[in-house]
Amino acid sequence: MAPEDQDPTLLKLHSACSDIKTLLRASEQTEDNLGKAETRLEIMQGSLSAASRRILPLQSLAMSRKALDTRITRAVSPALALLDTFKATESLQGRLVELAARLEAEESRHRRAERLAEYVACVEEVGAGINLICEEVEVVVQRLQEVVEFIGRTKAADQERSGRLREALVALKALYESEVDEMRFEGILDQALVRVQDEFEEMLLRIKHRTVGDFSHHQLGSDTEVQVLRRISTTLAANDCLDICIDIYVKARYRRAAKALMKLNPDYLRTYTPEGIDEMEWETLETAITLWIQHLEVAVKKVLLSEKKLCERVLGDIMEGLVWPECFIKISDKIMAVFFRFGEGVARSSKEPQKLFKLLDMFESLESLKSEMPQIFEGESGSDICTRFRELEKLIIDASSKVFCEFGLQIEGNIDGLPPPQDGSVPKLVRYAINYLKYLTTVNYKASMVKILRTQQTWKGVDGDETDEDLLRHAILNVMEALQRNIESKRSCCRDKVLVHVFTMNTYWYIYMRTKNTELGEVLGEQCMREGYKAVAEESAYLYQKQAWGGLVRVLDVEGLREEGKGSVGRVVSEKIEKFLKGLNEVCERHRGVYSIPDADLREQMREATVRLVVPSYAEFLEAYSGLVQRKGYPSVERVKVLVGKVFDGRMMKRRGSASGDWNVARNSASSERDVRSGNGTGGDV
Numbered sequence: 001m002a003p004e005d006q007d008p009t010l011l012k013l014h015s016a017c018s019d020i021k022t023l024l025r026a027s028e029q030t031e032d033n034l035g036k037a038e039t040r041l042e043i044m045q046g047s048l049s050a051a052s053r054r055i056l057p058l059q060s061l062a063m064s065r066k067a068l069d070t071r072i073t074r075a076v077s078p079a080l081a082l083l084d085t086f087k088a089t090e091s092l093q094g095r096l097v098e099l100a101a102r103l104e105a106e107e108s109r110h111r112r113a114e115r116l117a118e119y120v121a122c123v124e125e126v127g128a129g130i131n132l133i134c135e136e137v138e139v140v141v142q143r144l145q146e147v148v149e150f151i152g153r154t155k156a157a158d159q160e161r162s163g164r165l166r167e168a169l170v171a172l173k174a175l176y177e178s179e180v181d182e183m184r185f186e187g188i189l190d191q192a193l194v195r196v197q198d199e200f201e202e203m204l205l206r207i208k209h210r211t212v213g214d215f216s217h218h219q220l221g222s223d224t225e226v227q228v229l230r231r232i233s234t235t236l237a238a239n240d241c242l243d244i245c246i247d248i249y250v251k252a253r254y255r256r257a258a259k260a261l262m263k264l265n266p267d268y269l270r271t272y273t274p275e276g277i278d279e280m281e282w283e284t285l286e287t288a289i290t291l292w293i294q295h296l297e298v299a300v301k302k303v304l305l306s307e308k309k310l311c312e313r314v315l316g317d318i319m320e321g322l323v324w325p326e327c328f329i330k331i332s333d334k335i336m337a338v339f340f341r342f343g344e345g346v347a348r349s350s351k352e353p354q355k356l357f358k359l360l361d362m363f364e365s366l367e368s369l370k371s372e373m374p375q376i377f378e379g380e381s382g383s384d385i386c387t388r389f390r391e392l393e394k395l396i397i398d399a400s401s402k403v404f405c406e407f408g409l410q411i412e413g414n415i416d417g418l419p420p421p422q423d424g425s426v427p428k429l430v431r432y433a434i435n436y437l438k439y440l441t442t443v444n445y446k447a448s449m450v451k452i453l454r455t456q457q458t459w460k461g462v463d464g465d466e467t468d469e470d471l472l473r474h475a476i477l478n479v480m481e482a483l484q485r486n487i488e489s490k491r492s493c494c495r496d497k498v499l500v501h502v503f504t505m506n507t508y509w510y511i512y513m514r515t516k517n518t519e520l521g522e523v524l525g526e527q528c529m530r531e532g533y534k535a536v537a538e539e540s541a542y543l544y545q546k547q548a549w550g551g552l553v554r555v556l557d558v559e560g561l562r563e564e565g566k567g568s569v570g571r572v573v574s575e576k577i578e579k580f581l582k583g584l585n586e587v588c589e590r591h592r593g594v595y596s597i598p599d600a601d602l603r604e605q606m607r608e609a610t611v612r613l614v615v616p617s618y619a620e621f622l623e624a625y626s627g628l629v630q631r632k633g634y635p636s637v638e639r640v641k642v643l644v645g646k647v648f649d650g651r652m653m654k655r656r657g658s659a660s661g662d663w664n665v666a667r668n669s670a671s672s673e674r675d676v677r678s679g680n681g682t683g684g685d686v
Contacts, residue, residue: 113224116199120231123192127239193239197248200232204252209260209303220310229314237318246327249315254331257303261335264295272341277349289346289358293365296339300369304332305376329381340388347395351403353436359400360448366393401456404475412482420490423596424502426510433483434514437476441519473523501544502595508537509602541606548587549610555580556621573625577634580618584643591647607648615641
């Protein structure tokens with residue numbers, strides 16, 4: 001049958017069957033190929049296993065070499081860095097030598113400071129390099145030692161490489177054992193530090209104080225100098241030279257501060273024991289105390305305050321600012337001790353009256369510094385100076401109080417049983433005491449004395465209910481009462497009835513007039529002055545007039561003449577006039593030779609009162625008996641008036657050592673002291 005005649009379905013089946021046969025043949029072929037591939041894979045797997053067994057030792061060896069390389073690198077790299085540091089440090093050492101030469105040749109102060117700053121910066125770099133070497137070299141040596149020991153133990157490197165490592169180890173050990181210590185303590189760094197120390201001292205000594213009498217604010221040293229000094233101090237401290245730095249600073253600045261104060265010529269400070277103070281002439285001691293007050297203020301407010309600021313600026317970076325206060329106190333301590341010793345010597349010396357005013361000056365000086373002392377000498381380091389300052393003030397207060405208290409006791413102790421001055425003048429003791437108290441109550445000393453008295457009262461635990469005025473008045477009244485007892489003791493010893501009244505009149509009038517319209521008068525009060533002094537003087541003036549001149553008036557009494565007969569009246573009148581004139585002459589002569597009224601105003605008042613007492617009586621007598629005495633040539637009334645008036649002429653009255661003027665206790669303290677000691681010129685000390 002032809003193909004075109006066949007069924008299509010059969011055709012498709014035949015085609016599919018043919019394809020299936022083809023696939024089956026291909027599958028068989030593939031199966032054969034897979035079998036062959038499996039055989040080849042098994043052969044290859046066997047080969048890989050054998051290769052892996054051969055490669056494993058080589059892999060272990062590679063890992064060992066990598067670990068060895070890492071260990072060697074870790075040891076060699078720091079060594080190489082250390083060598084680089086050595087090279088850099090050597091280069092800096094050469095620069096140090098060059099900078100030192102430039103510094104030596106520089107003459108300008110400012111440029112020298114700049115050169116020194118460069119030099120110190122280089123020293124810091126050298127020091128940092130050497131410190132780095134010292135810190136690292138031990139670690140580097142240890143690591144190389146470990147590597148060499150490892151290689152020697154494991155035979156991990158060839159002999160050439162092992163030899164080089166051993167040589168490097170030996171070289172570094174030698175460096176560590178010898179050159180490192182030499183670099184630190186004996187090499188160029190040590191020399192440079194010594195040079196820096198010398199420059200540090202020299203620069204500190206170049207910074208001087210200006211005129212110490214000038215209290216205007218100024219700082220020591222330029223900004224450049226202070227910056228250089230500050231850098232030097234930190235450099236020295238960083239290189240274990242802190243003690244040396246402090247020692248240099250303290251010695252140099254103490255020397256400069258002391259030299260500044262020596263320009264004031266404080267030679268008086270050499271005498272400071274109480275015995276030495278007592279041996280000094282008063283004028284010398286007075287001048288010394290005045291200078292001490294001025295110089296102490298200069299020392300504290302000018303010199304030491306400037307030193308404090310400089311010290312803080314230079315040493316403030318060291319140990320977080322703990323060093324400079326101690327250094328400042330070391331500088332201040334010796335200077336302040338000298339001033340304290342002198343002040344303590346004055347306070348402990350003998351309690352002579354004239355010292356009171358200088359002690360009060362010292363007290364006010366300390367008071368003015370009182371608030372500033374804790375600020376300047378602050379903290380624990382300055383506590384000793386502040387304590388000694390307070391102790392000195394206590395000594396001054398105690399000494400001032402004792403001097404004033406003993407002044408009254410000395411006046412009363414001067415009661416010597418001797419009469420008043422022979423001319424009835426005011427005793428020097430009285431003049432000294434009044435002017436002493438007048439000066440004490442002036443604005444210069446009144447407030448200070450009140451503070452002293454109030455402080456003493458507080459120390460004794462006495463309730464301070466009194467006002468300042470009452471407190472001072474009570475203290476001064478004690479002295480005035482002692483003075484009155486002294487005066488009264490002299491009155492009681494006087495046998496001359498006229499002299500005792502002249503003396504009392506002069507003395508109490510002097511007290512009243514010298515106290516009136518003064519600060520002392522205000523303290524005592526007007527009533528006290530009138531009743532205690534003026535009234536006594538007026539009463540004594542009346543008694544003097546009655547005792548000295550009353551007898552002359554009684555001679556001219558006309559009552560007895562009325563009983564006389566006419567023949568005897570002329571004789572009696574003549575006798576009375578003769579007796580009057582004789583008595584007048586005696587009184588005049590006695591006044592010219594003995595009695596003295598130094599005060600011009602009092603003398604004028606007494607002249608007028610005496611003329612009013614004597615001359616009218618004489619005039620009335622002559623007028624009543626003019627017919628009987630006309631031919632006798634007796635002195636006229638005007639003549640008698642002149643004679644009586646001349647008695648009170650200051651040029652005619654004897655004035656033995658008496659002076660009516662005030663004594664300035666402050667300006668003439670030495671003379672005043674001698675007056676107090678001499679009393680009335682007849683002996684006895686106050």
